[in-house]
Amino acid sequence: NAGVTQTPKFQVLKTGQSMTLQCAQDMNHNSMYWYRQDPGMGLRLIYYSASEGTTDKGEVPNGYNVSRLNKREFSLRLESAAPSQTSVYFCASSDVGGARLFFGEGSRLTVL
Amino acid sequence: EDQVTQSPEALRLQEGESSSLNCSYTVSGLRGLFWYRQDPGKGPEFLFTLYSAGEEKEKERLKATLTKKESFLHITAPKPEDSATYLCAVPSGGSNYKLTFGKGTLLTVNP
Numbered sequence: 018n019a020g021v022t023q024t025p026k027f028q029v030l031k032t033g034q035s036m037t038l039q040c041a042q043d044m045n046h047n048s049m050y051w052y053r054q055d056p057g058m059g060l061r062l063i064y065y066s067a068s069e070g071t072t073d074k075g076e077v078p079n080g081y082n083v084s085r086l087n088k089r090e091f092s093l094r095l096e097s098a099a100p101s102q103t104s105v106y107f108c109a110s111s112d113v114g115g116a117r118l119f120f121g122e123g124s125r126l127t128v129l
Numbered sequence: 130e131d132q133v134t135q136s137p138e139a140l141r142l143q144e145g146e147s148s149s150l151n152c153s154y155t156v157s158g159l160r161g162l163f164w165y166r167q168d169p170g171k172g173p174e175f176l177f178t179l180y181s182a183g184e185e186k187e188k189e190r191l192k193a194t195l196t197k198k199e200s201f202l203h204i205t206a207p208k209p210e211d212s213a214t215y216l217c218a219v220p221s222g223g224s225n226y227k228l229t230f231g232k233g234t235l236l237t238v239n240p
Contacts, residue, residue: 060228114224
């Protein structure tokens with residue numbers, strides 16, 4: 018009963034390095050999301066994928082790219098990491114838009 | 130602009146001391162209001178969805194209510210294990226996929 022699995026759980030990068038956060042769900046959900054959570058800012062949507070083959074920008078997409086690899090997997094890529102991208106990143110999934118979200122445990126990223 | 134404001138930012142209760150958390154929202158055409166619980170170092174966990182004013186949902190010591198401008202999460206006789214951050218969220222920007230979250234209320238229940 019894994020639900021939503023994110024890797025890695027922790028990562029430290031230097032400014033300018035690139036990396037990809039991986040997310041997989043085993044609930045056969047159609048929609049997947051990437052959020053970031055910062056102190057005092059709450060959860061903010063970066064990108065979402067309403068269904069396999071589609072992706073759309075959320076509230077804070079700059080500096081990020083996403084790939085919906087298949088129905089199960091949705092990755093988030095930082096091409097050139099900046100200190101402002103230091104955050105905790107959460108992947109989530111839902112059956113349809115407007116339905117309850119199931120979140121992963123988070124990936125804590127530090128950019129030096 | 131759609132907004133969600135939660136108050137208080139932090140609340141400390143004694144075990145058994147009932148209270149309420151507030152979530153006020155401004156959004157055109159409410160399409161649901163969600164409550165989540167988040168434990169330290171974990172992802173948010175779904176609690177309730179409310180769709181229309183007057184609706185109430187209950188789960189153990191928690192009861193969520195909804196009016197046209199705000200939602201309350203009532204906690205009756207809380208226990209230390211109810212300590213967590215409670216988040217509310219509404220679909221915004223005309224999309225069911227874009228949730229706007231409040232900043233949360235950090236609840237601490239002391240034994």
